[in-house]
Amino acid sequence: MLAVHARYRGREVRRAELVRRSAEALSTLQGVGEFRMLGVEDICAAIDSPEALCDIVMALLSDGGWAIGIGIVPGAPQSGQTEEVEERVRGIATASLPGRTRAGGVWVRIDAADTSRASASRASADSNDIAATFALVGHVLSKRTVEGREATSLMRSGLNQNEAAAELGISKQAMSQRLQAAGWQVESGGWQLAVNLIRRAGTTP
Known part of the structure; x- marks a missing residue:
């Protein structure tokens, strides 16, 4: 089970x-x-899912004004949860945020399956990997121009390059150049890496 807590900064x-x-x-x-x-x-x-969580985090990072906390309860199904389980994972997301937060920061807390040192160590390592992935992607997002934001937003909405270029009234070559300058491949790869890491952390009790 997954949750996100966002604080406007x-x-x-x-x-x-x-x-x-x-x-x-x-x-x-x-x-x-x-x-x-x-x-x-x-x-x-x-x-409900690692994909939805990553979409939320990407949207918040793109805005640039949010501190983001992620909570993960390993082994719990991703849908049909009781209110008690949802409250638990929301509480973990909230607890992941430090007392002093900064815009663009991402913090992750995974509820260890047990109190053993090995379980706590694995949860800590997975949390750090997920946070580091979002830190790298966030750096790319923060450097984008207005044109780059427009181009990547259209791609993120599901359009292909030809469709996005037509929407912006530019050539396919110009669209390709905008996406390259905006770091679209880095964002796409980072998104997929984050999804994989979150899925692994969320399904391994």
């Missing part, structure tokens, strides 16, 4: 309104439970 003055609108928009994504507002700056939701 951007510069928007009307942050309560921005956080509310963000919670509503993120809740519409496939595989994402309803985002609850926890105070003015915090939102949290249970997530």
